[in-house]
Amino acid sequence: MSEARLALVTGAARGIGAAIAARLAAGGWGVIAADRDHPSPAVPRIRAVQCDVADEEEVAALIADIRAEAGKLNALVCNAGFMIRKPLADLSLAEWSRVLATNLTSTFLLVRAAEDLLRAAHGAVVTIASTRAHMSEPDTESYAASKGGLVALTHALAMSLGPAVRVNCVSPGWIDTRGEPLTQADHAQHPAGRVGRPEDVAGLVAWLVGPESGFVTGAEFLIDGGMTRKMIYI
Numbered sequence: 048m049s050e051a052r053l054a055l056v057t058g059a060a061r062g063i064g065a066a067i068a069a070r071l072a073a074g075g076w077g078v079i080a081a082d083r084d085h086p087s088p089a090v091p092r093i094r095a096v097q098c099d100v101a102d103e104e105e106v107a108a109l110i111a112d113i114r115a116e117a118g119k120l121n122a123l124v125c126n127a128g129f130m131i132r133k134p135l136a137d138l139s140l141a142e143w144s145r146v147l148a149t150n151l152t153s154t155f156l157l158v159r160a161a162e163d164l165l166r167a168a169h170g171a172v173v174t175i176a177s178t179r180a181h182m183s184e185p186d187t188e189s190y191a192a193s194k195g196g197l198v199a200l201t202h203a204l205a206m207s208l209g210p211a212v213r214v215n216c217v218s219p220g221w222i223d224t225r226g227e228p229l230t231q232a233d234h235a236q237h238p239a240g241r242v243g244r245p246e247d248v249a250g251l252v253a254w255l256v257g258p259e260s261g262f263v264t265g266a267e268f269l270i271d272g273g274m275t276r277k278m279i280y281i
């Protein structure tokens with residue numbers, strides 16, 4: 048890819064990651080869209096690659112390919128993640144570990160492997176956590192722990208990689224990624240009046256990897272239509 052700026056977006060085959068990849072591509076970035084599942088159609092400026100970001104060797108190979116083919120990386124968006132919702136007593140250690148590996152350890156692996164490229168580019172890292180780093184429903188321990196860890200990993204990385212590389216976190220609330228039927232009540236409960244869209248998150252990520260956010264690092268941005276600020280007494 049010969050574009051001036053190159054971004055790697057993980058978990059980009061669908062949902063929020065796909066919207067981030069599309070938004071960056073529309074803004075002139077070259078984008079490597081990495082996913083465990085191979086995304087189907089080729090889109091201009093977006094190159095789809097297969098990678099399980101929880102696997103140390105696959106991450107190393109992915110960054111080695113970028114190093115060999117492009118020789119640069121200006122932005123890394125660590126978006127891949129998933130949730131297991133299960134009563135604590137039924138949650139196996141293997142399941143707990145898989146969630147932590149995908150949602151948290153992957154960012155350590157990716158940033159460690161790409162640190163020199165990101166430093167050389169004076170680049171930016173954005174992690175995608177969740178409002179569930181701060182609030183919970185029952186039976187979500189592994190997911191909440193992984194996202195809380197990601198918020199903390201973000202500010203630790205910001206200290207270690209600065210001033211060359213800025214590292215920030217975006218924590219979405221309810222983002223409709225599957226086009227599921229939504230009720231008026233689903234929308235109305237949000238102070239912003241609606242459920243979120245992948246494009247809402249993509250716009251914030253585009254700003255965070257761009258030049259206008261140069262004084263922003265180590266920060267977490269909650270993008271949740273106001274839900275975490277809403278006091279509820281029933």
Ligand SMILES: NC(=O)c1ccc[n+]([C@@H]2O[C@H](COP(=O)([O-])OP(=O)(O)OC[C@H]3O[C@@H](n4cnc5c(N)ncnc54)[C@H](O)[C@@H]3O)[C@@H](O)[C@H]2O)c1
Pocket residue numbers: 057058059060061062063064081082083084098099100101126127128129130149175176177178218219220221222223224
């Ligand atoms: N949708 C929401 O409401 C919401 C809210 C808060 C946070 N998030 C976070 O945003 C991110 C994206 O969520 P989404 O709703 O778009 O999810 P999604 O399930 O629609 O897409 C996630 C993508 O990540 C990929 N992926 C999963 N594990 C992977 C792995 N080990 N290696 C590589 N790719 C992998 C999947 O194949 C999929 O394409 C996740 O980190 C999620 O936790 C989502």
